[in-house]
Amino acid sequence: MEKENVPQHDGNLSKKNLKELVYATDENGNYTTALSTGWEPKAIALSNAIDDIKERAEEAKLKVQIGEVSPICYYMELNKMDLTILAGYVDMWKWRVKRHFKPTVFAKLSDKILQKYADAFDISIAELKNFKTD
Amino acid sequence: MQVTFTHHQSAHCENGVASNLLKNSGLNISEPMVFGIGSGLLFVYLPFIKVNHAPAISYRTLPGQIFNKVASRLNLKIKRQKFSSVSNATQALDENLKNNIPTGLQVGVYNLSYFPDEYRFHFNAHNLVVYGKTETDYLISDPVMETVTTLTHEELEKVRFAKGAFAPRGQMYYPIQVPSEVDFKSAIIKGIKDTCRTMLAPMPIVGVRGIKFVSRRIRKWPAKHGVRKANHYLAQMVRMQEEIGTGGGGFRFIYAAFLQEASVILGNEELKNLSKEMTQIGDSWRDFAVEASRIYKNRSAKEDAYNAIADELLDIANREEIFFKKLKKAIS
Numbered sequence: 001m002e003k004e005n006v007p008q009h010d011g012n013l014s015k016k017n018l019k020e021l022v023y024a025t026d027e028n029g030n031y032t033t034a035l036s037t038g039w040e041p042k043a044i045a046l047s048n049a050i051d052d053i054k055e056r057a058e059e060a061k062l063k064v065q066i067g068e069v070s071p072i073c074y075y076m077e078l079n080k081m082d083l084t085i086l087a088g089y090v091d092m093w094k095w096r097v098k099r100h101f102k103p104t105v106f107a108k109l110s111d112k113i114l115q116k117y118a119d120a121f122d123i124s125i126a127e128l129k130n131f132k133t134d
Numbered sequence: 135m136q137v138t139f140t141h142h143q144s145a146h147c148e149n150g151v152a153s154n155l156l157k158n159s160g161l162n163i164s165e166p167m168v169f170g171i172g173s174g175l176l177f178v179y180l181p182f183i184k185v186n187h188a189p190a191i192s193y194r195t196l197p198g199q200i201f202n203k204v205a206s207r208l209n210l211k212i213k214r215q216k217f218s219s220v221s222n223a224t225q226a227l228d229e230n231l232k233n234n235i236p237t238g239l240q241v242g243v244y245n246l247s248y249f250p251d252e253y254r255f256h257f258n259a260h261n262l263v264v265y266g267k268t269e270t271d272y273l274i275s276d277p278v279m280e281t282v283t284t285l286t287h288e289e290l291e292k293v294r295f296a297k298g299a300f301a302p303r304g305q306m307y308y309p310i311q312v313p314s315e316v317d318f319k320s321a322i323i324k325g326i327k328d329t330c331r332t333m334l335a336p337m338p339i340v341g342v343r344g345i346k347f348v349s350r351r352i353r354k355w356p357a358k359h360g361v362r363k364a365n366h367y368l369a370q371m372v373r374m375q376e377e378i379g380t381g382g383g384g385f386r387f388i389y390a391a392f393l394q395e396a397s398v399i400l401g402n403e404e405l406k407n408l409s410k411e412m413t414q415i416g417d418s419w420r421d422f423a424v425e426a427s428r429i430y431k432n433r434s435a436k437e438d439a440y441n442a443i444a445d446e447l448l449d450i451a452n453r454e455e456i457f458f459k460k461l462k463k464a465i466s
Contacts, residue, residue: 001382001416001417018250018279018378019280020145021144022145022382023166023381023387023390024387033145039376041423041426042373042376044427044431045369045376045427046252048365048430049186049252049370049373050252080186081298082184082187085298088297088301
């Protein structure tokens with residue numbers, strides 16, 4: 001990549017201005033560094049990934065509303081987690097976390113267990129229990 | 135308290151931390167040199183591990199390996215510590231700062247408050263340096279950022295004990311012995327040999343054969359997984375290739391910069407030609423990303439579009455195969 005071809009697209013989706021350092025060649029073909037504000041193919045990939053997470057969270061929300069899964073499932077998606085990551089944060093086996101996805105099991109969880117989930121999602125137990133449908 | 139430390143921005147976090155820490159200890163070593171000697175370049179496809187719900191593809195070696203290889207090849211000593219208790223981890227870090235030692239940390243990205251939101255995924259192989267502490271904050275030199283930054287005590291605790299794959303477990307590291315004279319020549323040769331060996335490894339999911347394997351898989355993605363998933367897989371692949379810290383082109387440009395520097399140190403003209411060839415291969419990786427982004431931008435999946443980029447990838451693999459064979463010859 002030549003220095004003048006280092007992409008300067010509007011790459012940051014959020015307001016934070018992050019310029020990345022890249023290695024590129026100068027007019028004599030020697031390597032130097034340059035700053036890049038972003039690149040469109042990457043920006044699209046990133047925004048797709050974020051849309052994908054929003055969609056997953058929306059789907060999970062619907063499932064919570066119709067009583068198919070517990071709110072834990074929704075907050076897991078909202079926090080960009082998957083089962084492995086969540087199990088790591090609450091320090092439980094994956095199958096146990098999966099069991100807590102069942103609304104009937106979730107309803108009987110002790111505050112001690114709920115607190116672990118609340119901490120992992122950075123919310124209160126009340127927020128976890130009283131799932132808002134709006 | 136604050137330790138004397140100079141921040142240099144780098145393309146990749148682990149190289150950057152290693153280069154910055156070593157410069158601070160009096161050894162002037164560039165980022166590409168760290169990457170090359172530490173044999174950071176790789177391609178590995180791990181379909182059985184899912185990252186963000188897509189098969190894992192990595193363009194680099196495991197976290198920590200680059201610096202470890204640099205240390206053994208240049209005869210440096212670095213100390214690494216992991217912790218099971220949060221308070222011990224904090225204590226050890228504070229102790230280091232008191233002793234005027236800037237300290238490298240492996241951290242999770244998700245809670246790095248200074249990162250833009252779209253980069254904050256559960257990715258645990260990021261590296262940064264802590265060089266001071268105030269009443270409320272830690273002073274942070276994150277090599278992918280332009281300038282130094284800060285994290286609150288609570289935030290640093292969170293990122294040090296992030297969970298999931300490659301959980302850092304509070305890991306910290308710092309050089310404890312840096313000789314004044316190092317033998318760059320033999321280290322460079324060892325580094326190049328190692329990279330050639332892994333890139334040409336006779337294993338289906340690693341190196342050149344790994345790229346070919348992915349190329350074959352891409353052809354099947356739309357039929358096997360449906361449009362949405364296939365596009366998601368492709369976007370993930372580009373994200374990994376162009377992720378912040380790769381310097382673009384899946385690290386190929388950093389490697390080309392290394393070969394150029396190495397050609398001067400070894401007095402080997404052939405390496406300079408190979409550096410140019412690697413630059414062209416890096417450009418092709420970026421062309422691949424452009425074509426792939428056309429597919430996932432429109433959220434369409436014509437099978438011939440997938441076949442076309444699979445061909446492109448196969449071509450890259452073939453050229454890298456020739457490249458690494460030549461590179462192996464050039465230093466033997």
